Amino acid sequence: MRADLIYGSTGTRYLEPVGWVFAIMTFIFLVCAMGLGIFLVVESVPVLRSEGLGFWLGENWWVGESFGALPMICGSLIVTGLAIILVLPVALSGALFTSEYLPPSFRRKVKGVMELLAGVPGIIYGLLGVSFLTVGVKDALNLLDGNTLFTAGLLLAIMVLPTVLTLSEDALHSVSSEFREVAESLGLTKLQTALRVVLPQALPGIVGAVLLGIGRAMGETIAVMLVIGSLDRVPGFNIFVSGQTIPSKLGREAAEALGSGLHWNALMGLGLTLFIMVAILTFSGTFFIKRSSQ
Amino acid sequence: MNEITTEKIVLAFIGGVTFLIAALLFFILSTLFLKGVPVLHAGFLFEESGDFGRAGGIFYQSMGTLILMGVAVLLSLPVALGSVLFQTEYLETGKFKTFLTQLTYILNATPTILFGLVGYLLFGVYLDTGVSWVTGSLILAVMILPTLQVSIREAVEALPEKYREAGMALGLSRPTQIYRIILPQSFYGMVTGVLLGLARAAGETAAIMFTATTFSGIRLPQSFSDPVPTLQTHILVLAQEAANPESIAQAWGAGLVLLGLVFLLTLMAWIFRTRVVMESEL
């Protein structure tokens, strides 16, 4: 073998004027995206310096005195977890039925409606929540106030249902029909085929769909803000009381603190916390998908 | 026999759940329709709102929403197009390219309220645009950037390799190649991206409610530092007066208009997306 292959021919390396324009656009994109993360960190520093770890562990959020984010962190986790527990069995059943049992023409219609509904703005769900869900929850459970963590979780479940359903269905449907034929030729029933052959193959895609749903639920501001009751306290195990999530807190107080002071830094700290929570979720999901596809 | 019984029970269960989902979603849509339609009188779209939103129409709110989403897309499109073409046509496969792709996905997964927070600081404070429609448009422009990028990239990557090769073989320079082959082929992708971006911007409330909008007192912005009323914030404010039937009724009307706008944009995007598929199968 010859060792002296002189250089890799990688094409022209200089940029034309048009190339420079594209490079500048890429730079703007880079600045905006990176700027988001950098500003969140930099602007959180003052509150982290004054509160220390207490920022995440403190239970009291009294503007001017102390900033403790624990009630909001707990609220976010509870509401998001609740939404996922509620949406998962429903969305998966729907996806399985749509993918494996519905005739193709009908399936396309279901998909169309789901994809359309996935784009319904959060404010519309908020309006529905305020008008029906809070009242419904209050009457059904005989509560004094319908604005609870449970209400928020339920509303989020309804909100992310179309997204989770249609993306899981995509994953199920994209499993090659050869596998189905082989399984059925071996005498498996349609349900066994779906559960033992199709579902495992589609798992990475389904996990991706669910993660997207969780991410959306965790970051939703408006719909949650309107039905959660906005009460900063660590909720304990009772989900039928008012609470607060990070986005709903941000939505309530951003206008007051606008742009300066420790209060603003504290809100930025909350934003950073939310960003980290979503990031952990996304990365662990990507990691899981990589592991299971190996 | 036992196997078949289980099969039937499970099938009945998931079929029932699917039916319930359909019923729920039908309920949502029909509620919006039933609550919204009675409010829509002839002048609803073209009248000023009055009595703190409890009467009149939503003309200036609609204008505000249209201004914000329109300007956002105008700002976002060149950046999205330029950055995608730089990645697909100029950058070699490598760490930096992967990083840029990752960045798009991270930006897409970021909760929208964070765009409001950081955007207000970056534009409102440092660029000194304050609480105004300019700040709001800039924030929405960054927020919908991934939507546009993904659509354009899909279209560019769907372009069959043979067309690139044919263009290269004829000695077309890279800019000519982009102008003559890549851009025409990715045109429908751009349109899809723009429409989906508009839909996303139209539905966004959290990122603009404290950075760009006002409830009353302003009609159309007279300068760069004026906030605007929008449909989204209009609904938000009215929804919080849940005890007041007139406010809620107006909110349903505005909600139906907003939803109609979002659905219209999404449906148009689908039509163009099918065109992309057809072209690439050529």
Add this chain to the structure above:
Amino acid sequence: MIRFVNFSAAFGERNIVQDLTFSLPANSITALIGASGSGKTTLLRTLCRMNDRIKNFRIAGSVLVDGVDIYRPETDVYALRRKVGIIFQKPCVFPKSIFDNVIFGVRERISRREQPDRVEKVLREVFLWEEVKDRLGEKATTLSQGQQQRLTLARTLAVEPQVLLMDEPTSSLDPKSTAAIERLVQSLKNRHTILWVTHQHAQAQSIADQVLVIERGQVSPLRTPMARPSTSSTQVLQNVQGCPE
């Protein structure tokens, strides 16, 4: 016109050709034959630097076109590709009109008034003018495969290249279209240097002025078929001698 000097090419660790030195005479047809995977297409694409986009492609030595090394850093690849045209195995026409397809490579370089003359000239050169002159505005995709391949040849000729590289241009065509292309290339050879890649010995010998064989990374002139038996005749020989397979 074209000269390889100590030329080697490799994809990563896999060598394609090694230490080649040979040249192609100007204004004649050279056929290059070899089994599939022997590197003939790679060699062909190297001449117009179409391999630049492939990540692990490396070369050593030099390739001279008109006495200039095309892999010098300051080479203008676009000018090079205009000088060295290539026709691919499968005709690839753009989903545009016949006229637009023919003018595609030169639209920026010649004035609008000159364009119809150029189109007519090159379509006549590929004997397509009479068949399409009344429907230049129609989509090129409506043409038959044979017509499309002639159209891509016209499109390349419109750029006025000095060298024409043909990468098995007839392998996806029926016998009639193949014959038409072969005749057509014969008529072009007094103005162009042509390198024709094929895997059919018969075609190579009927059209070319000289035939080169590429095998195990080396290029050598083809001796007469009797002196250097092809694979199939080797097998015949073995069978006659009673060797087991």
